């Protein structure tokens with residue numbers, strides 16, 4: 001089970017969720033940095049029809065879409081489990097992974113994270129303040145709901161971290177590097193405590209943007 005390959009762009013929150021899941025499972029992998037400018041060209045196009053990252057490869061098996069990759073890893077590497085055994089908690093995990101894809105990334109991190117971090121750091125662009133301001137109502141709505149779902153639990157689906165925590169933490173740790181993090185969390189201390197808890201996990205520490213940049217340089 002050691003021939004796992006993850007194609008991603010250092011810094012990608014979706015890519016980080018895959019890397020962190022592999023780290024939680026203590027599974028070795030090779031990292032292949034994707035050139036952002038050549039995402040829609042061969043050879044990457046043959047791996048991912050939509051030119052997005054991450055893409056996972058294991059032998060002749062190629063898989064993209066982060067949720068599919070995480071659930072596949074959970075099936076082939078069941079220990080330690082990252083899915084609650086309780087059916088309702090497992091359903092909550094699935095729901096939160098959907099929230100992460102549809103509401104936290106789309107229109108929130110894809111705007112605020114892009115204009116604050118990706119554009120300035122990778123593309124030399126100035127932040128589009130109007131676009132960021134326009135994304136804030138949606139961001140508040142998503143943060144309010146994640147805060148409600150977390151409640152007083154240590155993790156999003158209960159007492160143990162799940163795939164949902166890894167997916168959401170990868171997105172939230174991105175947003176935590178922006179000035180918008182403070183207004184989004186000032187009334188939501190449980191989310192701040194939860195992200196600190198997640199960032200204390202070795203799987204999050206070894207997959208920080210800086211660590212993945214170093215990994216990409218070494219391969």
Ligand SMILES: N[C@@H](CCC(=O)N[C@@H](CS)C(=O)NCC(=O)O)C(=O)O
Pocket residue numbers: 012013014015051052053054064065066067101
């Ligand atoms: N639904 C995809 C989304 C992946 C995604 O959007 N990744 C971002 C990087 S975090 C990307 O590839 N962005 C490039 C683009 O927007 O074209 C998944 O779950 O893997």
